[in-house]
Amino acid sequence: MHLWKEFVKYTSLNVLGMLALSCYILADTFFVSQGLGTNGLTALNLAIPIYSFIHGSGLMIGMGGATKYTIFRSRGDIAAGHRSFTHAVYLAVCFAVFFVLLGLFLPGRIIGLFGAEGEVWEMGTVYLRVILLFAPAFLMNNVLLCFVRNDGAPQLSMAAMITGSLSNVVLDWVFIFPCRMGMFGAAFATGLAPLISMGVLSVHFLRRRQQFTFQFQRPRLRTAGGILSSGVPSLVTEVSSGIVMIVFNAIILGLEGNVGVAAYGVIANLSLVVLAMYTGIAQGVQPLFSRGYGRGDGKSLRSILRYALLTMLMLSALIYGVVALFAPQIAGAFNSEGNAALQSIAERGMRLYFLACPFAGFNVILSMFFTSTERPAPAHVISLLRGFVLIIPLALALSAVAGMTGVWCAFPVTELLCAAFGMVWLGGLMRRGR
DSSP states (O other): OHHHHHHHHHHHHHHHHHHHHHHHHHHHHHHHHHHHHHHHHHHHHHHHHHHHHHHHHHHHHHHHHHHHHHHHHHTTOHHHHHHHHHHHHHHHHHHHHHHHHHHHHOHHHHHHHTTOOHHHHHHHHHHHHHHHHTHHHHHHHHHHHHHHHHTTOHHHHHHHHHHHHHHHHHHHHHHHTTSOOHHHHHHHHHHHHHHHHHHHHHHHHHTTOOSOOOOOOOOOHHHHHHHHHHHHHHHHHHHHHHHHHHHHHHHHHHHHHHHHHHHHHHHHHHHHHHHHHHHHHHHHHHHHHHHHHHHTOHHHHHHHHHHHHHHHHHHHHHHHHHHHHHHHHHHHHTOTTOOHHHHHHHHHHHHHHGGGHHHHHHHHHHHHHHHHTTOHHHHHHHHHIIIIITHHHHHHHHHHHHTHHHHHHHHHHHHHHHHHHHHHHHHHHHHTTO
């Protein structure tokens, strides 16, 4: 019963927090659709994949570093725990410099490569430049959220995520409508959110409750490599969303034009919210997985995994039921111009695309289980299959055969195949008693 209570405490808080965090972009999608119409929605959807790269990089560093920190602390190695946090900060700074340079010099070229032209190109360039320049805030926010959660303060981590997300919703409305700041306002509101979130997290440090500290020391490639290796599945989970969006945008532009891309924008952003809930479960149980593994407690590991998968299945049934029943209303909320083609494409797409829910949830949780127990190989394979190896050729092949129906089916087919692979690998571990 104690283990169940811990599971509920960590996962419920983290699902709420990740749900709030995912609303960064969903709020942009809604207010941009209302204030800037189909072209604004198209521009946003073309620019959003870069946000997935930033967010994924932050999660890779944060989850990788926090996983190592928890394992070291459970073994009593305090110095190694401090070293993990220090190197996570070093890595965040390196990635931040890279993204800021992109924002200063290449936003227009990047959005042009994604297929934007004319007004769509102008709005997309503005959004992308601002998001890239705020990359340091996104990265450090993710690092701190992961470490504070693993430092025994999941409530504060959740509060920070929710506060940042709610501020984004409010500021989106203020900047786009009363202030009439257009696409810049949407991006600026999103960029301010992680700064507000870090302001909430600062309470953990002001009260001197943290058990990790930043210590100036010479960077160690082995330590940095270990963090990145542990965090790669988190990166691929997020980056795959960006890669899929880029590929799908290119395919849909050829099939349905800007209206099709706008319709896909609705589905893709809803998908980010759904995946965030699964990521919330996975990140919530990560400290419990890592602690159990560090102590050699196989029984608690299996119990936590079972709780996580059952919760995911119930959540998946609820999500798909809502999507199937309310697809017209959901699409209509983002269709301010009443575009009949956008409405029809989005409704059909939602009902096919979200068939992937239980398989995607299984893959996200299983990848975290393998990562948290220092089995990076299967986690990397699942993540790469989901993000690149299967979905891209499947999207190209199925769209050539079945048009838009093939595009929508590529995601569930990919997740189903990856889940089958993960089930085989997990079954092998269980039979060997590991």
